Structures are given as C-alpha cells and as structure tokens.
Amino acid sequence: MAVDVRSENMRDCARRAASGRSGERPGQPGSPLSGAFTLEGLLRCRGCGASLQPVRMLGHRAYRGPCGWRLTAVDADDLEQLVLEAVAAPAPRLVADAAPEELGRIFRRLFVAVRVGGCAQDLSIVWRL
Numbered sequence: 001m002a003v004d005v006r007s008e009n010m011r012d013c014a015r016r017a018a019s020g021r022s023g024e025r026p027g028q029p030g031s032p033l034s035g036a037f038t039l040e041g042l043l044r045c046r047g048c049g050a051s052l053q054p055v056r057m058l059g060h061r062a063y064r065g066p067c068g069w070r071l072t073a074v075d076a077d078d079l080e081q082l083v084l085e086a087v088a089a090p091a092p093r094l095v096a097d098a099a100p101e102e103l104g105r106i107f108r109r110l111f112v113a114v115r116v117g118g119c120a121q122d123l124s125i126v127w128r129l
C-alpha cells in the first residue's frame, strides 16, 4: 500500500514539473548556483524529518535522504531555484546579487528548515519570522 501511495505521488510531481515549469526557468549551465549547495543543512524529509544530504551524481547536484520516502534524489537546481523564488517574491533585493555562498548564509538566517516531499516542487519553507 505504501508503495502505491508513493508512486502516485511521484507521478503527480512529474506531471506538475512537466506542465508548470518548462521554459519558465532560464537554463543557465554556467549559473552561479551550479557550484555550492545553498540549502545544505536546511533540508528535512517531510515524511520522517531526516536531514537530506548534498550529493553529486554524474556531475548533477542533488539532495538525498536515507529514508524510504524518496525513490530518487531531489534535483538541487530545481529545489534551490524554487526556494530562491520564494525569497525573491517578498524581498527581491535581498537575494538579487548574492553569490552562492551568500545565498547559503541568507537562507540559514531566514529559515528554520525546508521540508521536502517526493520532489522539488513539493516543498514547504519554515521561516524564522
């Protein structure tokens, strides 16, 4: 039963990712976000609360948790872009010219944690304020 729920969730995520965001993201291979893991230490599994660790897979950056809630690692670029947008909406100047290292510090000041479900789109931010 648990497997059914999870695969349903994954399909839903894939559908949302495909329908909602294609073309929206400025695909920049050399973007400043491609190096650092700006959400390191902030990500938690929504299901069990385990912290997600940064990993590199075939040159791809991702975050991965050791629990059974996630079938695959969550793409780091997607996740960081979504979090960045969540900050930029209310406070664009705060993150406008921030380097990746600065972004990491800014995120840690703003958030208690970022909880992630089955995919990058399925996240909720726990703000400090």
Ligand SMILES: [Zn+2]
Pocket (backbone or CB within 6 Å): 045, 046, 047, 048, 049, 050, 065, 067, 068, 069
């Ligand atoms: Zn978990």
